Amino acid sequence: MTKTVTRRMRAFVAVLSLTLAGPLAASRLAFQQTGQITAIATEKHAIKINGVSYRLAKKVAVHATERSAKDLDVYSLQSGAKIGYSLSGTRKKDQAPEINTIWVLPGNAH
Numbered sequence: 001m002t003k004t005v006t007r008r009m010r011a012f013v014a015v016l017s018l019t020l021a022g023p024l025a026a027s028r029l030a031f032q033q034t035g036q037i038t039a040i041a042t043e044k045h046a047i048k049i050n051g052v053s054y055r056l057a058k059k060v061a062v063h064a065t066e067r068s069a070k071d072l073d074v075y076s077l078q079s080g081a082k083i084g085y086s087l088s089g090t091r092k093k094d095q096a097p098e099i100n101t102i103w104v105l106p107g108n109a110h
Contacts, residue, residue: 031084031103042074047099049085057088057100064104072104081108 035049045056062072065084077083084103091097 031101032086034082034084034105037077037079037081037083039079040077042077046096047077049083053096054085054087055096055098057098060100060102062102062104066106074102077102077104081105083108 033049035052037047037049038051039048040046042056045058047054047056056074060074062074062077064072082105084105085099086101088098088100
């Protein structure tokens with residue numbers, strides 16, 4: 001093969017690997033854990049994910065992972081929805097961990 005063909009093939013492979021790995025890497029960085037909402041009480045700032053209790057931050061950010069969907073709010077979350085979430089760094093003694101960011105995963109009805 002010529003040097004030009006080899007360079008073009010390397011460039012193609014590099015672009016292809018970035019295209020395929022980019023969304024996967026970004027989704028891993030966007031949230032710490034995933035699960036399914038088993039109960040939610042927004043007025044109490046409480047949520048259960050896979051049966052585990054968490055507190056909702058006062059200003060929890062709720063995002064959609066699908067490009068066509070707009071960002072959501074905590075009141076749009078429903079039991080049974082599959083989500084990704086991140087915990088805040090602080091935890092008060094004798095309280096459930098606090099969630100500060102939620103991503104509604106693809107395949108959920110909003």
